[in-house]
Amino acid sequence: MSKKKINLYFRPEQVNEAITYVLVKEYDLKFNILRADVEEKGGRLLLEVEGRPSQISNGIAYLQSIGVGVKELNEYVEKDLSRCTNCGMCVSICPADAIEMDRQTWEVRFDQSKCIACGLCVSSCPPQAMRLKV
Amino acid sequence: MKRTYEEINAKIQQGDAVVMTAEEAIKLAESKGIEKAAKEVDIVTTGTFGAMCSSGAFINFGHSEPPIRMKRVWLNGVPAYAGIAAVDAYIGATEEREDYGQPYGGAHVIEDLVAGKAVHLRATAAGTDCYPRKDIDTYISLRTVNQAYMYNPRNIYQNYGVATNSSERALFTYMGKLLPHYGNMTYSSAGQLSPLLKDPHLRTIGIGTRIFMGGGIGYVAWEGTQYKTTPRELNGVPVGSARSLALIGDLRGMSPEFVQALSFTGYGISLGIGIGVPIPILDEDIMRTAVLRDDQIFAPVLDYAIQSRGRKPIAEVSYAQLRSGTVELFGKKVQTSSLSSYYKARIIADRLKRMIEEKEFTLTRPVEQLPRERMQRALDVCSEEDVL
Structure with missing residues (x-):
């Protein structure tokens, strides 16, 4: 499958x-x-x-x-690493649990395979680091 | 154990100062105890990177030929305040460009300047005998202007309320998007790394204190607006927003890594700034607060569905709970999001540590202490007699 x-x-x-x-x-x-x-x-x-x-x-x-x-x-959302501050605003917004905070490095991890292209992270990203490709 | 600013600075000059970030000092105090940690460490560095709306920059453009006394000023289309001398202006972080497809405001202008980009300047004037020119359309950059310095009336709040939303609809706030039915919780403090939580009564931070500001050097100018000392304390730290600082610093020397425009959908523009403050370990008492951990620092949870200045906290949570990713509220697990970047706060505390170790940064005794007691007043609609 x-x-x-x-x-x-x-x-x-x-x-x-x-x-x-x-x-x-x-x-x-x-x-x-x-x-x-x-x-x-x-x-x-x-x-x-x-x-x-x-x-x-x-x-x-x-x-x-x-x-x-x-x-x-394959990819819906593109993350501009130069703008992402790793604040984590998108973490609680993502309904698909595709975005997680790495609690060792405090970097935000984005798992494309779980992304459902809803775009909620795009409109909630303060430094405008997320862009919808769809 | 007692230590003076002079002793600490002498050790910096000799390359002998022991500097640790707040995270490192916490680990040391846990293994050796406060007493030994205070003896060993001269300076604890702190850091924070978050949205600081009450920010902006003064710019002096230089005089044109023939000269102009600018009355209205736009920088990349964003209005700046020009109601001061002829070619001085203040660009506020939250001012927005109108009739533009995407969010762009004063914070973006400041970020562009810091990044070394050219910025479009347009100004109009009435024209006077001493300033005959009536308009100008040109470009400026940090290379061409005389002065360009941030003066931020309120930065690095000491603690801040956590936001959530009990209502039926999503709320768009300066605390980010708040999902309905307590769908999430957002907070905005670096907790155990945050400068004003590590010296909660501001024994070592006052007017004139030299700080890391936006990648360069800045100073504490004054008490921040809405500075208050009245919130209840837990473990010696106020629960909720209390003290704040007015900061000043040259845009030259700052870096876009630590000066970044932010945009909150449905709210507007803000400026993300990285600030670091060194805490001199003058005695054990200051070490005790410098090593307070996330589980010892608490913030009130506020329901933003209540649109009132008098909203009462619905819970109190520690930064350890917030940072764990979920907090239980009314029997429901609520996901948390931070608005301030702990990742950048760490980088800043570490950068400041290295600047001190490399003798690029020495400590300053405050020229004046900031107020020990201060209440925050409210604005009410009243008559002329009422206010006298």
């Missing part, structure tokens, strides 16, 4: 497609919706999918075949 985070982009006419149902039913994928937005320009869905590597790539191929934009993500 492997895990991937993908960002999906829909045109307005596609927002009624039951794509998540197909991903579960046809490709046996487990998923967690991290973020979903619907706007005039269309929709965006940030999914964490879990399944066999071949099933994940087949699922992605299906999405592309029906015209959904697919972008795989």
Whole structure:
């Protein structure tokens, strides 16, 4: 089993497609919706999918075949080390426990693999060291 | 055991002074006891790096040709106060640039100057017989101006209240984002490294005390605004904000590592400054307070959902609890966040220690002591007769 985070982009006419149902039913994928937005320009869905590597790539191929934009993500948030003061304001804000204080060095540790791209650390960072890449 | 400033400075000059950071001194006192630690150590260094809103810088731009008496001044678009002499201005840290997409304020201007960047200056004037010019549009930098020094009316608060939020919605405050239903707790003190907690009655810190300021050298100018001595004490240390200092220091010599603009969403701009103060170990009593630990220093927890100056503490917690990452409040585990950087506080205490060891920094006896007793007054809406 492997895990991937993908960002999906829909045109307005596609927002009624039951794509998540197909991903579960046809490709046996487990998923967690991290973020979903619907706007005039269309929709965006940030999914964490879990399944066999071949099933994940087949699922992605299906999405592309029906015209959904697919972008795989490895990093959502970028930390500017020259601005981070290691204060730790973001630690209690992060809902995914992706940010931790190292109590030996008092440096803030950021674990990209746990990040759900919510952006809360970005708006709460006093020295503006965190930037959303999504 | 008694020690004088003169003895300590003589030892610095000879390269014999024993200097320790507050963290190191705590360990020494734990293993050998206060008495022996006081005998061994001449100076304990402290440090803090946090948001200090009551900060700003005086700048003298030099005279233009023909001369101008500046009435309105903008630095990188941020208004500066020019209601003083012709080409003097004060740029306040929290002043904001208007009509700009991203947060940018006086603190950013100060950071840019310290970083050696060029800053855009625009000024307008009425024009007088002695100052005929009516406007100027130019660039300045620390290289071109005559004087540029911070004068900060209130810095390095002695202790500070911890913020939390009982309400239904997130609050955006100068203590950061406070999540609903006691979702988090934020604090802002370096605790056992924080300067004014290590000499709580300011026996050795007063007007004229030389300090580490923003990477350079600064001095204590005056009591800080809202200086007060009335909060209750625990282990000889006030529980909650008490004394503060007005500080002065040349921007030249400071470093962007210790002078950093901060922005709080929904609140505004502040300036992060690194300050370090040396504590001369004149006797055992001063050593006793210099080695107070995080578990002996307490702060009140305040509910920021109550929008009143009279909010009463809902709990008291130690810095050891705060620094552990979670604090129990009303049976719920609440995650903590610090606004002041303990990481930088450590670097500052260590940097100051090395400056003293390398004879770049000697200690000063205060020219005047700061007030022993001071109440903080409130502002009420009253009549002209009421205030007389």
